[in-house]
Amino acid sequence: MLLIHQLLEQPSLLAYFIGADNYAWLQFRSGERRLLAKPLIYFEERLPSFIRIHKTALINPTCIAHIQQPPRPKMAGSVRLVDGTELPVSRRRWRQVAQFLQTGSVPVQVDSSPLAIQADLNEVTPLQIQVIMSGDTLLLTEQCLRELGVPYVLQSAKIGSELASALLLSPSIQWPKLILIDSRLNRTDSLLTLQTLKGNARLRAIPVIYLIPPTENMMQAYQLDANSVVVIPDDPSALARILNQVVDYWLRIVQLVD
DSSP, rough: OOOOOHHTTTTGGGEEEEEETTEEEEEETTTTTTESSSSSHHHHHHHHTSSSEEEEEEEEEEEEEEEOOOOSSTTTTEEEESSEEEEEOHHHHHHHHHHHHHSSSSSSOOOTTTTTTEEOOOOSSOOOEEEOOOOHHHHHHHHHHHTTOOOOOEEEEOTTTTHHHHHHOGGGGGSSSSEETTTOOOHHHHHHHHHHHHTTTTTTSSOOEEEEEEESSSSSHHHHOEEEEOOOOHHHHHHHHHHHHHHHHIIIISSOOO
């Protein structure tokens, strides 16, 4: 189990806190819930990017899907999160919360499609990136891409065995410039995905980064022509550091195929 300071190092994995006297319930974006022996003010002071919407609630603004104005004066408003949870916004905090969200500091509009997680786009043509992953790894990868500051469109899926067929049915201009496969989801599917991508003369030029757990032998992925095989630890802090290095190398240093 991660310690409190380790949890706070990766705020993108956290959805919200609900205070209860000197304790707080932490809701992870993965769905896990944990009771922590700290008051809500403790987390508010250490997570400046989170919003205190109520005396009992502190939320990650990137998890907000919709904000509902108070129906009448002297009544509370509310926010709906991407998982469907609705939390009240106190009357005293309403103006502050609304102004914060209207500045454009956080993306309030959320695409519910699991295959379209899109970053804010500049005038530069965004890079198309395809990932076969889910859960915390997907959230941390998205965080690393945002921090890198490179315009991108991230396409995600949990199963990749049909990816090659789907790409061949679409124009090459829509193909991803980089593919990341997390073999911890399904090793058989991951190897099949890699094999079909690298076995096709038209698709094999797309770089494929293959992520494996420490117990998996990397040779099979290299024999199938993976461009990089990266060992992924279970610790979120170490995982975030490795993902940062991977995306920085492939998106800043390497010249990807146009």
